Amino acid sequence: MQSQAQIAVESVLEIPPETSSRAVGASLAVNTGADLLCSLLLQAGVEVIFGYPGGAVLPIYDALFHAPLRHILTRHEQGAIHAAQGYARVTGRPGIVLATSGPGATNLVTGLADAFMDSTPLVVITGQVVRHLIGSDAFQEADIVGITMPITKHNYQIRDIAELPQVVADAFYLACSGRPGPVLIDMPKDVSAGPAVPAHLPLPGPRGYRLPSVPEPLAIARIRAVIAAAKRPLLYIGGGIISAGATELLREFARRCRIPVTTTLMGLGVYPEDDELFVGMLGMHGKYAANHAITDCDVLIALGVRFDDRVTGKLERFSPHSVKIHVDVDGAEINKNVPVHYPLVADVRDVLAALNADPPQPDTEQWRARIAGFEAEWPLQFKAEAEFLKPQAVIELLAQATGGTAVVTTDVGQHQMWAALFYPYSRPRQWVTSGGLGTMGFGFPAAMGAQVALPDATVICVTGDGSLQMNIQELQTVVENGLPVKVAIINNGFLGMVRQWQQFFHGKRYAQSKIGSPDFVRVAEAFGALGLRATTPSEAAAVIEQALAHPGPVFMDFVVREEENVFPMVPAGKGNDEMTLEWEEV
Amino acid sequence: MERTLSALVNDRPGVLARIAGLFSRRGYNIASITVGVAEHPGFSRMTIVSAGDDATASQMVAQLLKLVDVIDVEDITREPVVRRELALIKVQTDKVTRPEISHILEPFRVSIVDVGHTSITVEVTGDTQKVDALLALLEPYGVLQIARTGVTALLRAAARESQPGVRIAEGL
CATH class of the missing domain: 3.40.50.970 (Thiamin diphosphate (ThDP)-binding fold, Pyr/PP domains)
Structure with a gap:
């Protein structure tokens, strides 16, 4: 396990080789804990911080005054963390947030919960009151580590500056590897203001953290056989494909196997909209054809998805006839909402690469014609008007x-x-x-x-x-x-x-x-x-x-028109095939 | 059904809070939880007694494994295990009842750890059933206070090799 975790931080963070921030960070003058933090952030390839200053982070802002790190001053800490999420989502690299203790930290809570749900890599640094005041209800004190335990992948409070290099290395590694997510580091003011010595960013190695191993050939063979025998296979793909960087592998797999593709809301963009195999988004406001396809398929290949309630609708009616294959890097997603026949905890890249080596060839011609029929029955539509904006x-x-x-x-x-x-x-x-x-x-x-x-x-x-x-x-x-x-x-x-x-x-x-x-x-x-x-x-x-x-x-x-509605709609408690397509006044 | 989970965790501040928080957030009941240092410094072993069907239990294990500070977890409900709980029971006594109570205590191999004019405190160790049985017998005399540790458990020697803790030796 240790060796698995000890991957060079550069490869996990995908620090471009041309960036000099690592060298700059390593050569930064370090006198205080805050200087050390800036040095370590630079060594981790950080270029931009979204933040907002305040009392408990004054030493860090003092260090930032000289450090070659770009800082975007937002007008609210919530703005800062959502901005960092936007940064992370379009780049795949961790978004960095800096906020002060107490209200500064609690204003990040919504963004942390959002990033945790949507598997967005963030490294969030909060200030904390000085160590001897922790627990005394001091001015601007909030137990942000306690508050954010259930909405972060992991969090830390730095009690001793000597811990900081390993914590920063582990925080970046945790945020970006496996199922990505937000990691919070709480820095008491006297730790960041206190003395520190320069340090190199160590290799990450959070004890107890595990990533799935490369899938067994037998597991791949089983999945391949199930898909090969399918008559109505459907790929149900989500944001996990994007996190894993598996888009091209997925596209290759779908095309070589001729398997139609539906995506979740989070998976949009993985498969091009204009491709003939693309059925569209599924779920509560999914496309008519997609919701019928998932109801009627006989083999459901779920990759990097979590069977969210907005996708499944009423569970008893969710894809009731299918043999289900589920690949996810997060073992806790397996059988969480929907029991599956072929679970595989793995990096979806590894699985797709293995399948693409010898792609199964189900005969999907009739099935694709049937899906085209669904699409013809109710293509995505709205009533346009010349004089009024829809x-x-x-x-x-x-x-x-x-x-x-x-x-x-x-x-x-x-x-x-x-x-x-x-x-x-x-x-x-x-x-x-x-x-x-x-x-x-x-x-x-x-x-x-x-x-x-x-x-x-x-x-x-x-x-x-x-x-x-x-x-x-x-x-x-x-x-x-x-x-x-x-x-x-x-x-x-x-x-x-x-x-x-x-x-x-x-x-x-x-x-x-x-x-x-x-x-x-x-x-x-x-x-x-x-x-x-x-x-x-x-x-x-x-x-x-x-x-x-x-x-x-x-x-x-x-x-726009005030009372326009979103269709199709699967009403809460209904099956995906029970869509409302227009509203009739009763 | 009742579930017993054995977890090896990092001995760090907040680990118990992370685990208790996970159980409450996911709607799992904790009947008892015991924590103590494990065989190597820096690690703790927790024994959690909860309830749930097989699907719930495997979700518990998977969710626990997701916590960074959790090194390993195993559902040992159906494994051959040594399962022990300690209880301290303070029972009302007087001159008449004391000999009777002594008779009751005898087959339980308990220790009387405190004796007063109107009460005695006994220490009983065993599985939950044994503790419950003794309590039921003492109830008519007036049980004044009870302190129970909750169950702690270890796999028996005959159990399979994936016992939590084995991996410490592998250099985690």
Whole structure:
């Protein structure tokens, strides 16, 4: 186990060889614990920190004053951690967050929970009160290690500066390896202000941490045989393929075996939308054909997924006829929600590489024709209007204007589902959404972090009028840093998904879902950004063109039909094949 | 059914909190948990008694293994194990009942660890059934206080080689 863990940190973190940060970090003058922290972060390949200063991190900020580390000062710690998530999601490298003790640390909780659910690698550093005051309810003291135990992959409190080099090495290794996730390091102020000596970043080796071994040939052979004998096989793939860097292997496997592919919300981009084998997203707001395909398949090949309730619908009706194969790097996902016949705890890269060496050849021609029939029965659709703007039309216009190549981030709700369904994703890490936790306020700061990582990319935040107002303060950060994020506000005057559920399941009693907004155009202008508004399809096309041509950040306020709904919809407690396709007033 | 899990964990601050938190968050009951230093410094062994069917038990094991500080876990419910619990029982006594109680205690091979004018405290070690049986017999005399350690357990020599703890020797 030890030898397995002792992989050079560079290879895990994929530090580009041209980066000199490792050498710079190693040669940084180290007098204090904070200096040592900066040196170790540099040695781990860190280039950007998203953070917010405060009392308990003053020594660290003092060290940052001289260290060659870029720091993005957000307007709220939640903005900082979502930005770091955006950075991590588009690069695959860990996002780094720095916040002070107490409220600074607790403001990170939502982002940590979000990153934990969506397996996003983060290394989060919080300040803590001085050691002798810990436990005394000191000013700005919070037990952040206790609070974040269930929402981090692991966390640490540094009681002795001598522990720091190993902890930093282990933290990066834990965050990035296996099933990635957030790791928190809590640094008491007197530790970071106290004396320290220079240190090289050691090899990581967290005792007790294990990664799955390479799968046995026999396990691969069994899976291959099951797939070869399948008549109606379906690949059900998710974010685990992206984390594992297995996109190309997956595409090769699907094409060589001629097996149709459905993805989860988190797996969008792994398989190109325009490929004939692509059935689309499945689940509560999945495509009609995808939900029927998963119900009817006879062999379900689940790779890097976790059988989330938004995917399975009613468990008794979930893919009831299939033999299930499940490959995941996290052993606790096996048989958690759905019992499977062929579980395999492994790196999905290893499994796909082994299968591709001799791909099974099931005859899927009839099955693919049947899926095409599902698609013909109810292709993804909405009723467009010439004079009024439909939210789906906005997404289609964004797709056309960007050629489907933009990085898209979202918040949570109706706009998220429309962005998932109507934008054609073609590459991994192109789509950044809050999938598991469903965090409103995620999209805008995530877009900011994505733009920091990819300064030349077109980054669009598709958001709602409700969600944007949850972290709208980050417009100041975006403007200050010259980040040309384009924000597409699907403004329907409602918390749209809440309203949709109230319409369907609560007798149209719209309790607290009608939400007011400021004039987003003037808000943008007040922050020094460009604000544009559209109320018709033709205006929307013009606004998008103008926004994409603008070198700076833009708020695009798309005033859309208020009571538009997301379809298909699998109502809670129903099976995936029991979709609602349109709403009829009873 | 009742489950006994044996876990080898890093002896670090917060490990018990991580494990207790995991059980409460996932909705698993903890009937008892015992923790003590293991055979090598830096490690602790925990014995957790919980309840659940086979699927629940394998989820418990998998979730525990995900914790970085957990080195190894095994569901030893169906394994040949030595299972022991210690209880201290304070029973009301007087001149009349004391000899009777002594008779009851005899076959249990307990130690009387404290004697007062109106009560005695006995120490009993054994499996849970033995402790429960003694308690039931003492109940009519008035049990004043009980302190039980909860079950601790180890695989018997005849059990398979994957016993938690073996891997310490492999240089973890």
